[in-house]
Amino acid sequence: DAGVIQSPRHEVTEMGQEVTLRCKPISGHDYLFWYRQTMMRGLELLIYFNNNVPIDDSGMPEDRFSAKMPNASFSTLKIQPSEPRDSAVYFCASMDSHYEQYFGPGTRLTVT
Amino acid sequence: EDQVTQSPEALRLQEGESSSLNCSYTVSGLRGLFWYRQDPGKGPEFLFTLYSAGEEKEKERLKATLTKKESFLHITAPKPEDSATYLCAVYSGGGADGLTFGKGTHLIIQP
Numbered sequence: 283d284a285g286v287i288q289s290p291r292h293e294v295t296e297m298g299q300e301v302t303l304r305c306k307p308i309s310g311h312d313y314l315f316w317y318r319q320t321m322m323r324g325l326e327l328l329i330y331f332n333n334n335v336p337i338d339d340s341g342m343p344e345d346r347f348s349a350k351m352p353n354a355s356f357s358t359l360k361i362q363p364s365e366p367r368d369s370a371v372y373f374c375a376s377m378d379s380h381y382e383q384y385f386g387p388g389t390r391l392t393v394t
Numbered sequence: 395e396d397q398v399t400q401s402p403e404a405l406r407l408q409e410g411e412s413s414s415l416n417c418s419y420t421v422s423g424l425r426g427l428f429w430y431r432q433d434p435g436k437g438p439e440f441l442f443t444l445y446s447a448g449e450e451k452e453k454e455r456l457k458a459t460l461t462k463k464e465s466f467l468h469i470t471a472p473k474p475e476d477s478a479t480y481l482c483a484v485y486s487g488g489g490a491d492g493l494t495f496g497k498g499t500h501l502i503i504q505p
Contacts, residue, residue, distance in 0.1 A: 286437075315493075324495055324496070324497045324498065325438075325493075325495040327494075375437075380443060381425055381426045381428075381485050382440055383440070384440060385440075386437050387436060387437050388437050390435075
């Protein structure tokens, strides 16, 4: 298995623009998580899905953030409109039945 | 609310100098405690899962142990390639169901 795949790896955009991050989880994993990592706050859970259904989005900063999982092999995290404070590394992770989460390489987002 | 505290924040060792990293946690019903290694510009890489107090796991120069309040990651005779940030996380299954991470220990092994 190729592991968790994320795209793009780097994204630079201007404030106010829409940003879409993509994730392909490991096949067979029923859970998918989106995290954000910054120097100040470390790794923070944003939202997670179980069998493609969003279970808890309490970590999503505000209504500008939305996430979807249309099928078992694809998820998106969208920010609209983006702001400079959204600059961070965004990770996607999928989890197996032993509660072990495997992370993708991340998307480094810079909003200017 | 689950809480994880790692210490020290940073640690610099000479090659071959053994040491331990600490992870203290507070959870309501631990389902698992996880150790990850993160290299610059990469996602966290899974190392170990510990499920109950008294459990130990080993992998090369690393050994993880677990008590009811904390976990230790022991590094024996480290090499420069062990330099990384080591993250501890807990999974309780309550609340958000995601992992609750500590801030990590930035480990530097000098040759």
